[in-house]
Amino acid sequence: MLGTTSALGGLMGYRYYNSRKFMPAGLVFCLSVGMLAKIVFKHVGAQTPLATKG
Numbered sequence: 001m002l003g004t005t006s007a008l009g010g011l012m013g014y015r016y017y018n019s020r021k022f023m024p025a026g027l028v029f030c031l032s033v034g035m036l037a038k039i040v041f042k043h044v045g046a047q048t049p050l051a052t053k054g
Contacts, residue, residue: 005035 009032
């Protein structure tokens with residue numbers, strides 16, 4: 001899912017940058033960035049801290 005979100009976000013971001021039209025490329029780019037942030041935060045938050053001795 002991470003690869004698909006990144007590829008779609010990159011492609012639509014490029015199209016939005018060239019056309020400067022929000023619909024549909026800008027919208028899909030914003031949604032992809034939001035989904036990418038959700039995946040990254042979920043992954044970072046899921047890591048358990050290392051147990052320390054003592």
